[in-house]
Structure formats: structure tokens, C-alpha cells
Amino acid sequence: MDNQFKEHDVILNFSFLGHRDVQAHFADLNIALLSGRHIQTGEGYLFTLVNHYQDEFKIFYRSLYGLELKQAKVDNTNYYYLDFPEEGKGKLYTSDRFREMTSWEIIVALMLLNMYYERSFEQAKVINWEIIQKEIMESELAPLYKKAFFNNSIREFYTNSEWKVLFDKFKRVLRIFDRWGWIKLQTVEEGEFVFLIRESIDRFGKLYQYEISHFDIFIEQINQKK
Incomplete structure (x- = not known):
């Protein structure tokens, strides 16, 4: 009897899917969240929808996918994302929807996270390729960036072809981060890209605390595997 009641209770909670605003935008929201997107303040109808029905969506994703809909706040900006429950990895863990970040993605994300906090007093954290190059060559972490991006080669000058290869790799990673x-x-x-670092980059800092705290060791481990 108790189990029947619980199942019925879940069905009642799913009745919100019949609301007009949910029907209009649920498909886009569901695809975005399941693909790993972090939906934050300023994303129009997607944020409005998940923010308004957050309690209902928490039950929905927990029941159907074994995932937790979570909310975080950074610099007065809220964002939502799906995560695995603490007691398990959820139903999507073994599917092709789940993967760990690559070493390249981790390094680029760490750089962007540092740049975000360095620009804490700037309302819009706008970055272009020239700023990335300067960060690699002149920042406090320049020796480690050079090791990571130029095959363990620390120099004062890199050729145009070397920068071109790096630009193409950055562009691919940035497209992934844009989807997230x-x-x-x-x-x-x-030869150029311009992008805005968003508040939800904060999630990376929570996921990869060890790599951030031991960046030098992480870079050495990567180079040893090459």
C-alpha cells in the first residue's frame, strides 16, 4: 500500500509537465540539462522554467534518471545543473552521456577560473585570443601553462604554427564549455575568438579541487604520460 501511494504521489508531482509554459520549453530544458549544461540567471525561458518549477524538476530527475537537480549561487547569480547523487552514480553514469573531463579541458578550465577571479571587479569577464596568449606568456602560472600547452617546452618565443595549433585546440574546448x-x-x-566567462565556471572549482590545489603535480603527471 505504501509503495502504491508513493508511485501515485510521484505521478501527481509530474502533472506540472502539462502546464502550458512547461510544454512550450521542456524539451529544450531537458536536452540542455542532460547534456551537462549549467543554466544560470539571464538565460531567458530556460532559467525561468527551471527556477519556477525547481521542486517539481528535482522529483522528476531523481525519479526518472537517478540524478539530482542542484542549485548554486556565485556573485549574486544562481545556476542549476544535474549531478549524481552522493550514494550512487545515477542511471546515466555508464551511458555515453557521462564522461570525465580531459586533461586539456581541465587545464583550460583552470586558466579560465583564475582569470574569472582575477577580474572579480569587472562586471563582464570578456576574453579574447590575445588575452589568452598574454596569460600563457606572462601570468604567474606561465611556466606551467607553457609546459602544458607546448609539450613541456618553456621558451620566450613560440612560432606562428605552434600558436595556430594551440588556437585550434582552445577553440574546440571553448565550444564544449559553451555547451556546458x-x-x-x-x-x-x-585566428580570433571572443567569449564571456560565466559565473557557473565556479562548478569546475568544486569538481576538481585537487587538480587546482596541486596544479604543478597535475601538469607533471600529464607530461609523463605523453
Whole structure:
């Protein structure tokens, strides 16, 4: 009897899917969340929908996917994302929807996280390829960035072809981060990109605390595997 009641209770909670605003935008929201997107303040109808029905969506994703809909707040900006429950990995863990970040993605994300906090007093954290190059060559972490991005080679000068290879790799990673909601790409063209670092990049800091705290060791481990 108790189990029947619980199942009925869940069905009642799913009745919100019949609401007009949910029907209009649920497909987009569901695809975005399941693909790993972080949906934050300012994303129009997606944020409005998940924010308004957050309690209902928490039950929905927990029941159907074994995932937790979570909310976080950074610099007065709220964002939502799906995560695995603490007691298990959820139903999508073994599917092709789940994967760990690659070493390249971790390094780029760490750089962007540092740049975000360095610009804490700037309302819009707008970054382009020239700023990335300067960060690699002149920042406090420049020796480690050079090791990571240029095959363990620390120099004062890199050729145009070396920068071109690095640019293409960055562009691919940035497209992934754009899908995840950590950045917003504004311009992508030959030899240039412009993007905005979004508040939800904070999630990376929570996921990879060890790599951030031991970045030098992490870089050495990567280079040893090459």
C-alpha cells in the first residue's frame, strides 16, 4: 500500500509537465540539462522554467534518471545543473552521456577560473585570443601553462604554427564549455575568438579541487604520460 501511494504521489508531482509554459520549453530544458549544461540567471525561458518549477524538476530527475537537480549561487547569480547523487552514480553514469573531463579541458578550465577571479571587479569577464596568449606568456602560472600547452617546452618565443595549433585546440574546448554554460562564445573566426566567462565556471572549482590545489603535480603527471 505504501509503495502504491508513493508511485501515485510521484505521478501527481509530474502533472506540472502539462502546464502550458512547461510544454512550450521542456524539451529544450531537458536536452540542455542532460547534456551537462549549467543554466544560470539571464538565460531567458530556460532559467525561468527551471527556477519556477525547481521542486517539481528535482522529483522528476531523481525519479526518472537517478540524478539530482542542484542549485548554486556565485556573485549574486544562481545556476542549476544535474549531478549524481552522493550514494550512487545515477542511471546515466555508464551511458555515453557521462564522461570525465580531459586533461586539456581541465587545464583550460583552470586558466579560465583564475582569470574569472582575477577580474572579480569587472562586471563582464570578456576574453579574447590575445588575452589568452598574454596569460600563457606572462601570468604567474606561465611556466606551467607553457609546459602544458607546448609539450613541456618553456621558451620566450613560440612560432606562428605552434600558436595556430594551440588556437585550434582552445577553440574546440571553448565550444564544449559553451555547451556546458561555463562561457558564452560571442565571436569565433579565423585566428580570433571572443567569449564571456560565466559565473557557473565556479562548478569546475568544486569538481576538481585537487587538480587546482596541486596544479604543478597535475601538469607533471600529464607530461609523463605523453
